[in-house]
Amino acid sequence: MSQTLLLTGATGYIASHTWVALLNAGYKVIGLDNLCNSSRVVVDRLAAITGQTPHLSKAMSATARCWTACSRSTASLARSISRRSRR
Numbered sequence: 305m306s307q308t309l310l311l312t313g314a315t316g317y318i319a320s321h322t323w324v325a326l327l328n329a330g331y332k333v334i335g336l337d338n339l340c341n342s343s344r345v346v347v348d349r350l351a352a353i354t355g356q357t358p359h360l361s362k363a364m365s366a367t368a369r370c371w372t373a374c375s376r377s378t379a380s381l382a383r384s385i386s387r388r389s390r391r
């Protein structure tokens with residue numbers, strides 16, 4: 305049975321090439337990408353190149369989700385301080 309690998313940033317420049325190499329080497333690949341700097345078109349290209357159906361999970365990594373939450377809290381705090389200073 306072939307190994308299944310999780311490939312992050314999967315539709316980006318480096319990982320999309322890695323994805324082709326891994327499929328050609330016989331691995332099963334689950335791609336994870338939030339498409340913030342790439343396109344779903346890459347998945348179609350991967351299918352055309354490899355003759356296989358790529359599995360893409362469109363998700364944001366947990367670390368990025370944490371950073372997003374932190375920056376929202378910081379922005380909210382800054383707005384609140386700004387409102388108070390105007391009173």
Ligand SMILES: NC(=O)c1ccc[n+]([C@@H]2O[C@H](COP(=O)([O-])OP(=O)(O)OC[C@H]3O[C@@H](n4cnc5c(N)ncnc54)[C@H](O)[C@@H]3O)[C@@H](O)[C@H]2O)c1
Nearest residue numbers: 313315316317318319337338339340341342363364365368
């Ligand atoms: N034609 C070229 O020569 C060419 C083309 C593209 C990039 N590059 C170079 O390659 C280098 C880097 O390429 P890369 O593949 O590391 O970058 P990339 O931006 O191409 O790939 C990163 C991928 O990660 C995804 N991503 C980013 N944050 C995410 C998150 N929080 N959760 C899930 N997915 C997330 C993006 O959508 C993207 O698809 C750069 O130096 C760049 O200049 C060269």
